[in-house]
Amino acid sequence: MKKSFSRKASFFVCLLLLLSLFVSLVPPLAYAEEAGTQSDAEGNAPVAGISNVMGEYLEPNEESVEDPDAGKLELVMEGESRAAIVVTTTATELEKQAAQELQSYLKRISGTELSIVTNASAVTGTKIFVGSAAPDPDLDQIRQGGTDPDSFRLSVSGESIQLVGLSGRGVLFAAYELLEQIGIRWFAPGEIGTEIPSMQTIRVKEQNTIQHPGMTTRVVGGMEYLFAQTKMDFVDKFEGTPWLQHNRGNNTIRLSQHGLLCKITVKERPDLFVQVNGKPTSQFDVTKPEVLTCVVNEALKYLEQNPNAKYINMGPNDGDDFGTSDWDAVDYDPLMGSNSITDRYVKFFNMVLEQIEPQYPDVGIAFLAYVRYMRAPVREIPNPKLLPVIAPISVERIHSMENDMSWERTYLKGLISDWKKLGVDVSFYTYMYNLADPGMPFSMINRTVEEIKHFRKEGMNQLVFEALPSWAYQGPSLYLMSKLNWNPELDVQETLTDYFSKYYGPAAEPMWNHFRKLEDTFIHADHYTGAVFDFSKILTAEVMAALEDTLVEAEGKAPANSGYAERIRMVRVAFDFGKAFTNMRNAYLKFDFVKAKQYYDEAKALLTVASFHSPVIIHPFAGGYLDLFWKYQIEQAYERVTKGNKIIAELPDEWLAMFIPGGNGEKLGLWKPGVGTQSWMKLKTYSDTWSNQGLRYYKGEVWYRTAVNVADKYKDKPIKLWFGDIDEKPRVWVNGKEIQPKSKGIAMVMPWEYDVTSVIKFGQPNDIVVSINNQYLDELGTGGIVGPAILWTTASEPDGEPGTSIDKSILTANVTSIPAGAEFKVNYGLSDVSRAVYAQDINFDYDPNVMELVSARPLIEGVAIVETVKEPAGKLRLIVASQGPEYAVTGNAQVIEVTFRAKNILQTASGVISITSVSLGDAQGNEFQTALSSVTVEVTAGSTGGNHPDINQDGKVSIGDLSFVAAHYGKDSSSPNWEQVKKADINGDGKIDILDLAAVAKKIVE
Structure with missing residues (x-):
């Protein structure tokens, strides 16, 4: 990654827009029925507009007593086939797929394989006619309710079942309806996510079921295949494709895209592009007649090749480099902090439609309405065939637009209304994840239900969903989304009960309570900063404890090594990642950088488990945000307190601040020492965001000021000033002198560092002034200094009296929870060494019932393990020596890495690794002791592959x-x-x- 770059839009927004472009190669959705009803969660505060669709868990209704006279067709009777599947010799690929999936799933249910035949007359018993093999398809029955090609009819009568549709997909969906009636569920991708009942007899009731999709398109971008921010292999890269199909999705239609179709490049004709500061940007200047001509010509070519197209998809390129134009109306966008440019593009799209209308009078233009062109135009009247696809990438993401607490989310309802008042249909681009979230516990059940209900009420039947499916916590939301896409009138409570009772089995109620608590926490959260900046304020210790309790209860109710247990384990991995990430953030903000690194390593290890799992527990692209936004801060912070490096001063959380919206505070002399500060306000930096301090929408210059003392003992040391997180570009003065950065950062990604050795005053306050111009939207509600800042110095060997004790030894584990059979690492280190250490005698104890020793190795070049004693089990003694004075251990250092392997235990248990004694020697032969330390690791029961040998689950293998x-x-x-x-x-x-x-x-x- 480059440490600096030129930009016209923020790094973060560009990244997310690139992601949106990547996954939006699949688009919209539409429906035509009423959304499910809501039930209030018991105990919620009576706040208007806020309720939880997850009420108390209710056991699923018992199956009604069967009417003995009701018609039932037998497919399998006591393990014997009573039916055959009939196809034609010219069956389409989708008809063949329907037949093969019916055969496969019915066999998995009963153990009995039904034949697939082409001669129906040779079949005795029930005939299952697939598609064109149906003797009486009567497609007019379907067409009476609509002509959507995905519509189907499932007819069960006499001795035949007919699966027919208005297209091949319709036939396939009829087969899926039959399988779902029998009891199959596709809750998540793959074997783990598929619920298959076991029965020796299969009967199907007589019926004539006709279904039409509630949404005319059911596109979920990002679902069809997995991708990551770095190259990696997947267990099943395409795991989402069959899941989407089984749940009757349809990723064949697109709505909107980036780019205006014209293929002229900026190199060929820079004069046809927007000019900013005398240089062409990536955006076409749509006021130029030649641009219009080029776009119209390309649009006509597209329509010639696609004569049935309803829309031409086009729009500006990614970015925010639009400059200004006479075509722009005066309409300030409060979210972006700049003028809306929607009028410019509506005028251009109107002109395009005017020119293609003589040949294609019914064709419209679908375009993404987001960033600076999301608001409705105020001057131009859009052609009724324009379809704005509202993509609220700049709007908070955790609440529903029906949640009155969130003024910003409810603002979207006003945008929809404003567009509709202009006489156009409106589409919506829903992000089915929390953007820039590396995988924290987060569920969208309420948001999904409430917003689809609102879209239905507004008559919006063309929607787009974008997903980064993380099946542990997003599973219920994604499943519910797919079901509401097909049938917006379904009973939400019944659907959720069906999901939890079948997916989690005996652990359904505690898992329901787990998700209910999570949903309730977020819908009542009065926090709105983007990414996960507010998550520690939302997922408090009390909330995490409650979630832990429900998860532990669920783990106790699910039989070991069952499918239910594996599904719960997925949530456990994601929950533990959330704990590790939260612990990392908390330690980082407390300047405990060693612990922060430990928790970062733990989070990384859990992300590996989560990514190399099918279905993916945390989407690997989402998990990549951990490194993108936190790696550099955590690793650099760790380096500045280890290997003898040391913090001289922690800069405070609260600084004095002054805001200059128009800038030029330098001319006012705000950087000078001794200026009056009575009129400056107090502003927190790393403990609270601008959003939480009433500055969510501020764009402009901010000046920070503080003072710190530096002790005389550091006079001969190099001194550096390090800022972990700054949004956006800073200028720094120390004692009235501007300091140029030694290492330039990137907003929200890379720290900044300055060498201040020459300007520091010792034994007295040092004025530190920082000016930051917050110009772009890097993250929702952030700005200025957003992370810890320190003065630090590099390693040295201070003098000390013989016999002075070392402060402490340190043990850190790369994980705190590990599956049985897996390896994990524990690091031994020293903290605050007061003199050079040349030899160490270290004694460990560990629990041999929970883990076994694998190996030990030094972490410092020139430091060797010269003797190892491994007996008896549970004991380890290491004799360590430096190979010369240049390799003496000083300051803070990680010295030894010890690898253990978790044993295959029958029940989850915790094991302690502890240091029982450490003797250290210095250059004069003096010996001294350290304070002791320990670390606890939880080993979760189960085997790493196959099944546990305790088959009868009586607690022993016998x-x-x-x-x-x-x-x-x-x-x-x-x-x-x-x-x-x-x-x-x-x-x-x-x-x-x-x-x-x-x-x-x-x-x-x-």
């Missing part, structure tokens, strides 16, 4: 478990009852053989 394996010896994944016996496949290789018998026998004798 002859009963071995007998179960022996009874099913020789069976494999193709066996009819594999779902019931696969727990005997101990090594997870898809068959039960001698290796599984040996694995259980080994555990019995251990």
Whole structure:
């Protein structure tokens, strides 16, 4: 990553717009029915406009007593086939897919395989006719309710089932409806996310079910395949594609795009592009007649190739380099802090439509309405065939637009209304995730339900959803979104109950309460800063404790190694990431940079687990925000307090501040020492954002001032001033002298550093003044100094009296929770060493019932482990020596890395690694001791692959478990009852053989 760059829009916004472009290669949605009803959460404060759709958990209704006279067709009876699937010899690919999926899933349910045939007359019993094989499709019945090609009819009558639709997808969706009636659910991608009932008899009731999609398009951008900010392999890159299809999505239609179709480049004709400061930008100057001609010609070419297109997709390029134009109306955009340019583009789009209308009178233009062109025009009247797709990337993301607490989110309702008053249809681009969030616990159930309900009320039937699916915490929201896309009238409470009861089984109620608590916390959160800056104020210690309690309860109710347990484990991984990230942030803001690095490493390890899982627990692109926005701060901070480096002064959280909206505070002399400060306000930096201090929409110059003392003992030391986070570009004065940066930063990404050795005054206050011009939208509600700042000095070897003790030893683990069988690392280090250390005798204790020692290695060049004693189990002694004076250990240092492996335990347990004694030696042969330390690691029960050998789950591995394996010896994944016996496949290789018998026998004798 470059440390500096030229920009016309913020780095952060450009990144997110690039992401939007990437995933929006799939677009809209539409519906035509009423949204589900809401139920108030018990105990909520009676605040108008705020309720929680998740009420008390209610067990699902018992199936009604069957009418013995009701018609039922048998597909399978006591494990024997009573039906066949009929296709034509010319079946389409989607018809073949429907037949094959019916055959596959019915076999997995019952163990019985139905035949796929092309000769219906040869079939005895029930005939399942697929698509064109149907003898009586009667498609007119479907068309009476609408002509959407995804519509279908499922007819069950006499001895036949007919699956027909107005397109191949309609036929496929009819098959999925049949499977869902039987009990199949596709809650999340892959095997883990698919709920398949087990039954020996399958019957289907007589019916004539006709369904039309509530939304004419059901596009979810970002769902079809996984991607990351760095190159990586995935367990299943395309896991989202079948999930979206099974839930009746349709990613074949696009609405809006970046770019105006014209292929002229800025190199060829710079005069056709907007000029800013005498230089062309990336945006076409739409006031130029030649630009209009070029765009119209390209639009006509597109329509010639796509004569059935309803819309031409076009819009400005990414960025904010639009300059100004006479076509702009005067309309200030409070979110962007600049003038709206919507009128300019509406005028241009109107002109394009005017020229193509003679040949294509029904074609419109769909364009993204966001950033500086999201507001409705105030001067131009849009052509009725314009479709603005409102994409609120600059609006807070955690509340619903029906939540009256959020003035900014409810502002969107006004935007929709303003556009509609001008006589155009309106589309909406919904972000189904919290932007710039690396994977914190966050759920969108209420937002999804309430906003789709609002869109329906407004008659908006063309919507776009963008997702970065993180299935642990977003699973219920994404599933509910897909169901509401198809049927906006569904019963939300019933759908959620079905989800939790089937997905989490015996742990349904505590998992419901887990998500209910999370939803309730966010809908009542009076915080609005973007990314995760406010999450520590929302997910407080009390909230996290409540979430932990419900998760622990759920873990206790789910049978070990069951599908339910694995689904809960996904939430556990994501929740633990949230804890690690929160701990990292809290330690960082408390200047405990060593702990912050420890928690950062833990969070990184959890992201690896989350990404290399199917379905992905945390989307790898989202997880990449951890490094993008936090890596440089955390690692640089750690480097400034380790290897002998030391903080001289922590700069305060609260500074004096003055705001100059128009700038030029330098001319006022605000940088000078001794200026009066009575009129300056107090402003917090790292503990609170501008948004939380009433400055959410401020754009302009801010001046900070503080003073710190530097002790005389540092007179001969190099002294550096380090700022962890600044939004945006600073200028710094120390004692009246402007200092140029030694290391330039990037807003919200890279720290800034200054060498102030020559200007520091010792034993007296030093004036530090910082001027920052907050000009762009880098993140919602941030600005100025947003992270810790320190004065620090580099390592040295201070004098000391013999016998002076070292402050303490330090143990840090790279994780605090680890799956059974996995390796983890614990670092041993020293803190505040008062003299050079040349030799160390370190004794460790660890719990041998929970973990085993793997290895130990030095972390410092020139420091060696010269002797290792590993016996008895649970003890470790290391003799460490420096190889010469240049490798002596001083200051703060990480010395040794010890690797352990978590044992395959039957129940989750915690193990302690502790230092029982440390003797250190200096250059004169003096010996001294350190304070001791310890670290605790939780090992979660289960095996790293296959199934646990405690098959009968009686808490021990014994002859009963071995007998179960022996009874099913020789069976494999193709066996009819594999779902019931696969727990005997101990090594997870898809068959039960001698290796599984040996694995259980080994555990019995251990």
